[in-house]
Amino acid sequence: xxxxxxxxxxxxxxxxxxxxxxxxxxxxxxxxxxxxxxxxxxxxxxxxxxxxxxxxxxxxxxxxxxxxxxxxxxxxxxxxxxxxxxxxxxxxxxxxxxxxxxxxxxxxxxxxxxxxxxxxxxxxxxxxxxxxxxxxxxxxxxxxxxxxxxxxxxxxxxxxxxxxxxxxxxxxxxxxxxxxxxxxxxxxxxxxxxxxxxxxxxxxxxxxxxxxxxxxxxxxxxxxxxxxxxxxxxxxxxxxxxxxxxxxxxxxxxxxxxxxxxxxxxxxxxxxxxxxxxxxxxxxxxxxxxxxxxxxxxxx
Amino acid sequence: xxxxxxxxxxxxxxxxxxxxxxxxxxxxxxxxxxxxxxxxxxxxxxxxxxxxxxxxxxxxxxxxxxxxxxxxxxxxxxxxxxxxxxxxxxxxxxxxxxxxxxxxxxxxxxxxxxxxxxxxxxxxxxxxxxxxxxxxxxxxxxxxxxxxxxxxxxxxxxxxxxxxxxxxxxxxxxxxxxxxxxxxxxxxxxxxxxxxxxxxxxxxxxxxxxxxxxxxxxxxxxxxxxxxxxxxxxxxxxxxxxxxxxxxxxxxxxxxxxxxxxxxxxxxxxxxxxxxxxxxxxxxxxxxxxxxxxxxxxxxxxxxxxxxxxxxxxxxxxxxxxxxxxxxxxxxxxxxxxxxxxxxxxxxxxxxxxxxxxxxxxxxxxxxxxxxxxxxxxxxxxxxxxxxxxxxxxxxxxxxxxxxxxxxxxxxxxxxxxxxxxxxxxx
Numbered sequence: 001x002x003x004x005x006x007x008x009x010x011x012x013x014x015x016x017x018x019x020x021x022x023x024x025x026x027x028x029x030x031x032x033x034x035x036x037x038x039x040x041x042x043x044x045x046x047x048x049x050x051x052x053x054x055x056x057x058x059x060x061x062x063x064x065x066x067x068x069x070x071x072x073x074x075x076x077x078x079x080x081x082x083x084x085x086x087x088x089x090x091x092x093x094x095x096x097x098x099x100x101x102x103x104x105x106x107x108x109x110x111x112x113x114x115x116x117x118x119x120x121x122x123x124x125x126x127x128x129x130x131x132x133x134x135x136x137x138x139x140x141x142x143x144x145x146x147x148x149x150x151x152x153x154x155x156x157x158x159x160x161x162x163x164x165x166x167x168x169x170x171x172x173x174x175x176x177x178x179x180x181x182x183x184x185x186x187x188x189x190x191x192x193x194x195x196x197x198x199x200x201x202x203x204x205x206x207x208x209x210x211x212x213x214x215x216x217x218x219x220x221x222x223x224x225x226x227x228x229x230x231x232x233x234x235x236x237x238x239x240x241x242x243x244x245x246x247x248x249x250x251x252x253x254x255x256x257x258x259x260x261x262x263x264x265x266x267x268x269x270x271x272x273x274x275x276x277x278x279x280x281x282x283x284x285x286x287x288x289x290x291x292x293x294x295x296x297x298x299x300x
Numbered sequence: 301x302x303x304x305x306x307x308x309x310x311x312x313x314x315x316x317x318x319x320x321x322x323x324x325x326x327x328x329x330x331x332x333x334x335x336x337x338x339x340x341x342x343x344x345x346x347x348x349x350x351x352x353x354x355x356x357x358x359x360x361x362x363x364x365x366x367x368x369x370x371x372x373x374x375x376x377x378x379x380x381x382x383x384x385x386x387x388x389x390x391x392x393x394x395x396x397x398x399x400x401x402x403x404x405x406x407x408x409x410x411x412x413x414x415x416x417x418x419x420x421x422x423x424x425x426x427x428x429x430x431x432x433x434x435x436x437x438x439x440x441x442x443x444x445x446x447x448x449x450x451x452x453x454x455x456x457x458x459x460x461x462x463x464x465x466x467x468x469x470x471x472x473x474x475x476x477x478x479x480x481x482x483x484x485x486x487x488x489x490x491x492x493x494x495x496x497x498x499x500x501x502x503x504x505x506x507x508x509x510x511x512x513x514x515x516x517x518x519x520x521x522x523x524x525x526x527x528x529x530x531x532x533x534x535x536x537x538x539x540x541x542x543x544x545x546x547x548x549x550x551x552x553x554x555x556x557x558x559x560x561x562x563x564x565x566x567x568x569x570x571x572x573x574x575x576x577x578x579x580x581x582x583x584x585x586x587x588x589x590x591x592x593x594x595x596x597x598x599x600x601x602x603x604x605x606x607x608x609x610x611x612x613x614x615x616x617x618x619x620x621x622x623x624x625x626x627x628x629x630x631x632x633x634x635x636x637x638x639x640x641x642x643x644x645x646x647x648x649x650x651x652x653x654x655x656x657x658x659x660x661x662x663x664x665x666x667x668x669x670x671x672x673x674x675x676x677x678x679x680x681x682x683x684x685x686x687x688x689x690x691x692x693x694x695x696x697x698x699x700x701x702x703x704x705x706x707x708x709x710x711x712x713x714x715x716x717x718x719x720x721x722x723x724x725x726x727x
Binding site: 047050052053069072073075077078079081082083084085086087088096097099100101141144145 | 303318533
């Protein structure tokens, strides 16, 4: 049983192909990351899941059937382009959105108060939205997304513009919601977030899925052929070493890809005595590396 | 339906609670009274100011009659309005005028009237004053001088001025409106009622149309549109907004109407007490047949929704108010054109041009209603225009829904007309 099932979806805007023959199966209860560089077609795909944009061809099923008015209340959606009615009071805005999602007026206030308390915004309930800081408004927007207790939560760039404390708060809430059995789909181009919390991913580039599946399986495919290195000094001398495929040097740390069957110990030998090694770990490649490689390859 | 209701409720409360709404609703009637009643009261109650005029009578035979004529004009307290000082004409008229001019500047006189010796044979008299914008006063002086001079001329010819006045008395032409109710005297009142009805229609469509335009833009500029659309259909949002704002308008009109009712009940006696003249001005209004009000409501509602849909479509297609002003121009033109050709339709309500123009759905609310108030057109024409208007309004709401659905999510550059037409064809 899938939360979202897209089959052979194509969408063009004029001559521009935003999404090309995209098929996605998102299992229920998953924490699903939709990745891709800017303009890859993430937002368009999400809008098609919600029937805000209608695909040129292909089918979309949400929670087991084509999206209709009875399904809409079961979905919570945080758009990338998000705003609130600035002249309304926080409590009124939340009530309004809860109501159009079909929450009974008798239940709405309880849910609203609970969420406001969770995000430490209770005292702002009777303030106008425009009086809130941007970060607070973003938290209210997140509450709008979940206030009606949806089964499927779709978040387009949920961490965009949040400070580290609020990022953690939102991330924790997302994990809590998943623990309650909700399906969460979120798009991002920040790999470290995906790596931390996702079960499944789909990497989109230029409207096409280039990589799809369970995150740990994808990483395993790449094998433990990567050295994560923390160092002091300079490692420019490693360039051209026979066992090294590629170096991503960040100055104090580096990700070194080995050639097939090369031995990591050879690299360690080269390093000793020339730089101070603080960490030397043999790992699967980071999602970031996979991302850059995949996107870079399809770019050629 | 329930969701449309939620949108209506939000839209309504949002507008009604603004300070602008309260101010406009409360101050509106006060301003209306201010604009219409106060100048009228001033005109009626003002008797002007006293004038001291120097009169130089070159003929030496006009002054006394002229003074007698002017003595009829009194101030509120009964004292004469015009005080005349006779000044003997001197040989050098230019020098005398210069001298008098100086006295006027010094404030000795309000002004002077110079009657030349040849005034009876066609000479031109002069009135000089520091300000010459009091047209009423100039008219009074001119008429007084005229009647005296003409009287003198007639006497010279041996005619009796009283008889002549009798012979040349103007004929009064009363206008009578013939209708099913019989005959009634009408001094232009029914024209004013027509005008007021058409203006209410026009103003409502312009004011609330642009309110809808801005309202539709609200979701777009506040970027809440996607959240709203993930909860309901675009059509529900559009209809909710249009109906919500329509209700705001109705509320405003209800408040104004009840205010107007109070004024009509008690206002007359207030105005009457201040200015008895207003009551006896002989202003007569032929009574308006009841069916006119029914048609007014029909055309009002249809017209409102037609233009509401048009403005909603425009609002959804643009990105900001500046673009909205440009794109709304053709829509506003559809409202301005009938107002411009109104004069023509009043003059010839049954000409073929009037008939055709009043059948065009975009003009029908104003022009057909106007024809109905002037003289009831053939039933087929009225039914035809209402039928066309209903079809167009329903079609326009459907079309606006299509444009809205695509337009509301569009951001970035302003769409061209061909692009908007393409949106209509989208699945």
